[in-house]
Amino acid sequence: MLRALASNALTLLIVGLFLMGGLVVWGQSQYKAEGPLESAMCLQVRSGSNMTRVSQELEDDGAISSAMIFRMAADYTDKSQQLKAGSFLVREGASMEQIIDEITSSGASTCGSEIEYRIGVTRIQTRVRELDPATLEFVEIASFDVTDEEIPAEYGQKREEADTRYRVSVAEGVTSWQVAQGLEAIEPLTGEIAEIPAEGMLAPDSYDLAPGDDRTTVLQAMQDKQQLRINAVWESRxxxxxxxxxxxxxxxxxxxxxxxxxxxxxxxxxxxxxxxxxxxxxxxxxxxxxxxxxxxxxxxxxxxxxxxxxxxxxxxxxxxxxxxxxxxxxxxxxxxxxxxxxxxxxxVFFVADGTGGHAFAETLQEHNRNVAKWREIEAERNSSSN
Known part of the structure; x- marks a missing residue:
């Protein structure tokens, strides 16, 4: 009798282990499998949120098949406590594994709103944009010169959102004085610029910002990048x-x-x-x-x-x-x-050709002909504008 009970118990244990193993394998396959989301979405994780709320929201939005598996996987991979606040792009068909990686890695928002300050040669432009998850393209919702007296309401609204991203773009051909002036006009930055960097030593590029960043620190990042470019290009001369x-x-x-x-x-x-x-x-x-x-x-x-x-x-x-x-x-x-x-x-010569480009010449005679053509174009433009 006891032998029979022991045998039955052992059998049940073996069956249970097999079932548990099968359940784990099934759970892993669900975790890594393509998700049910039919079109990309922007997931907003608010400060103070947790994996329980996020998993339920994802299940409600049709992005994952099981909030329970999502939470268990986050716990199993020790990522439940690594949840970041922000706005994150969840792509069409994203797996639970991909979504968990997205919301626990760098913490940098990958969708939502963005404010870009563009320092150009003639103006300092602010653009307020929002990512459209359907097209994965930014849609401009406001644009203005930072020197304008009237600032669009959309700018103030996005400035109040905690997950809004910021960046500054420096156009090619601006001077160091213009960059310094531009940074002084960017409201979220702090600190005073005591000394304008040497001319030519700021790399035109796009730089991520965060409210409270110091202007001198931003300038240093631009100088560091330009120095790296100079060193690399000079070596290739x-x-x-x-x-x-x-x-x-x-x-x-x-x-x-x-x-x-x-x-x-x-x-x-x-x-x-x-x-x-x-x-x-x-x-x-x-x-x-x-x-x-x-x-x-x-x-x-x-x-x-x-x-x-x-x-x-x-x-x-x-x-x-x-x-x-x-x-x-x-x-x-x-x-x-x-x-x-x-x-x-x-x-050894060139002159504007009327198309935005230039006409090049090897001899002065050829150059003079190109200059004459350009003056004809100028004269026609002036007469048509009067």
Missing amino acids: QGDLPISSPEEMLILASIIEKETGVPNERGQVASVFVNRLEQGMKLQTDPTVIYGVTKGQGTLGRGLRRSELRRATPWNTYVIDGLPPTPIANPGLASLEAAVAPEETNF
């Missing part, structure tokens, strides 16, 4: 260039940056200046003259006067030989690369 240091490369790159906004022209523009340097010709580039007038503090806002073209300043390349003493703006990576790897041409 061609061996027969008429520039002898990273500093000269940076100056030349800044001139290239200011002379063209057309990406595929940078190599040709670089070749013109390299050819002129090699031949002992003056660079004769208007942006350097403008920098001598403004010192990089804002834009000129008008055409250059003849007297300014003749006036001797350290940056007037119609008067001085070779490169000016400092960069005239902060060049982007592409302009740095063009400075050390110009196209191989015989061009």
